[in-house]
Amino acid sequence: MAKQTVRDLDVKGKRVLVRVDFNVPIKDGKITNDNRIVSALPTINYLTEHGAKVILMSHLGKIDHKDPEKCEAGKKKNNMAPVAARLQELVSGKVTFVPVTRGEELENAIAAMNEGDIVLMQNTRYEKGESKNDPDLAAYWAGLGDLFVSDAFGSVHRAHASTVGIATHLPSACGFLVQKEIENLSAAIDNPKRPLVAILGGAKVSDKIAVIENLLNIADKVIVGGGMAYTFLKAQGKEIGTSLLEEDRIEMAKEFLAKGGDKLVLPVDSVVANAFENATEVKTVSNDEIPAGFMGLDIGPKSVELFKKELQGAKTVVWNGPMGVFENPAYANGTIEVCKAISELPDAMTVIGGGDSAAAAIQLGFKDKFTHISTGGGASLEYMEGKELPGIAIIQEK
Ligand SMILES: Nc1ncnc2c1ncn2[C@@H]1O[C@H](COP(=O)(O)OP(=O)(O)O)[C@@H](O)[C@H]1O
Numbered sequence: 001m002a003k004q005t006v007r008d009l010d011v012k013g014k015r016v017l018v019r020v021d022f023n024v025p026i027k028d029g030k031i032t033n034d035n036r037i038v039s040a041l042p043t044i045n046y047l048t049e050h051g052a053k054v055i056l057m058s059h060l061g062k063i064d065h066k067d068p069e070k071c072e073a074g075k076k077k078n079n080m081a082p083v084a085a086r087l088q089e090l091v092s093g094k095v096t097f098v099p100v101t102r103g104e105e106l107e108n109a110i111a112a113m114n115e116g117d118i119v120l121m122q123n124t125r126y127e128k129g130e131s132k133n134d135p136d137l138a139a140y141w142a143g144l145g146d147l148f149v150s151d152a153f154g155s156v157h158r159a160h161a162s163t164v165g166i167a168t169h170l171p172s173a174c175g176f177l178v179q180k181e182i183e184n185l186s187a188a189i190d191n192p193k194r195p196l197v198a199i200l201g202g203a204k205v206s207d208k209i210a211v212i213e214n215l216l217n218i219a220d221k222v223i224v225g226g227g228m229a230y231t232f233l234k235a236q237g238k239e240i241g242t243s244l245l246e247e248d249r250i251e252m253a254k255e256f257l258a259k260g261g262d263k264l265v266l267p268v269d270s271v272v273a274n275a276f277e278n279a280t281e282v283k284t285v286s287n288d289e290i291p292a293g294f295m296g297l298d299i300g301p302k303s304v305e306l307f308k309k310e311l312q313g314a315k316t317v318v319w320n321g322p323m324g325v326f327e328n329p330a331y332a333n334g335t336i337e338v339c340k341a342i343s344e345l346p347d348a349m350t351v352i353g354g355g356d357s358a359a360a361a362i363q364l365g366f367k368d369k370f371t372h373i374s375t376g377g378g379a380s381l382e383y384m385e386g387k388e389l390p391g392i393a394i395i396q397e398k
């Protein structure tokens with residue numbers, strides 16, 4: 001990579017703003033998977049060991065700023081405090097959590113920092129201007145530091161104030177995680193060993209569906225499961241009950257079905273339930289017979305067998321997005337079986353991308369069975385699509 005890295009910066013005594021991706025799964029105030037925090041440690045430790053004052057910034061979840069009630073609820077749910085507590089357990093220096101994103105409390109905390117100290121500020125999405133890359137916000141944040149480091153690989157596909165705007169004001173470099181991700185992903189995707197099989201799932205349909213167009217060009221098979229599959233099933237004219245659907249992506253799905261032909265593989269059955277949580281009825285049905293009022297929450301056993309068959313002989317596998325709502329054991333089977341099948345492939349380069357997919361693989365005990373577990377879902381897909389990643393593009397060249 002021709003971009004500057006942290007090693008190219010003279011960080012001693014400097015206030016270094018580091019954009020990390022600490023968007024980790026949290027349930028009942030507890031972090032259920034800290035992979036993204038652990039993955040940022042090489043950069044954080046390097047900086048503290050070299051005498052930097054490290055100011056960490058990250059988003060957590062999504063916050064709706066259009067509706068005041070939803071905004072307040074989002075802030076409450078996505079408070080960064082548990083992340084700061086976990087970080088403190090993982091580093092030797094002092095971590096100060098500042099529960100705001102601007103103002104005197106933040107500025108004083110930074111002014112009081114010694115070399116090797118760490119400040120983690122509140123969720124960047126508490127600011128309405130973050131996701132819009134508001135120039136005033138970016139300039140304000142940049143004023144809090146001397147240098148900027150981009151190490152939030154999971155968010156480098158977002159052109160936000162904390163990932164891109166801020167970098168326009170300061171000398172900048174990529175962190176070790178971003179470097180490692182690019183090295184590993186390019187090893188998998190540039191001149192891949194064939195057959196190359198891509199498996200997509202998860203819930204961020206509108207975000208990720210477009211990548212299928214490019215995957216149909218570069219992969220030998222594209223398997224679609226998880227929440228993403230139902231937009232395709234709807235595009236085929238099937239009834240999908242109350243399953244996840246992105247209405248405005250149906251036309252795109254139709255195009256991909258026509259373009260993909262046999263290359264595009266869809267699930268044939270689903271585990272369906274009459275509610276997302278606390279369902280009173282759960283059953284396995286063919287995807288031709290999803291009853292009204294039921295939603296597909298996992299791929300069914302026939303789909304598992306089909307996907308396993310399609311995976312046989314694969315030499316490169318790229319997997320992004322769980323096959324079902326794996327957080328609930330009732331809907332975890334598809335994800336477990338697919339994860340297992342990929343991990344058992346002989347001599348295959350296997351890459352998982354995405355916060356939830358990585359969490360699933362780690363939770364299921366498959367951490368060491370993959371060639372690379374990427375901390376970025378959308379980001380790794382966009383990289384593999386050949387798209388420019390704004391959070392890396394903005395970083396200074398060497
Ligand atoms: N059929 C489905 N219906 C609703 N949500 C689903 C379904 N299948 C998977 N999911 C959800 O998708 C989420 C992960 O999606 P996504 O964010 O796209 O993946 P990643 O974080 O790996 O990139 C998980 O929380 C999972 O519960």
Ligand SMILES: O=C(OP(=O)(O)O)[C@H](O)COP(=O)(O)O
Nearest residue numbers: 023154155354355376377378379
């Ligand atoms: O979890 C993330 O992306 P991913 O689900 O694609 O892996 C990143 O933290 C980006 O979050 P966002 O999709 O809310 O911008």
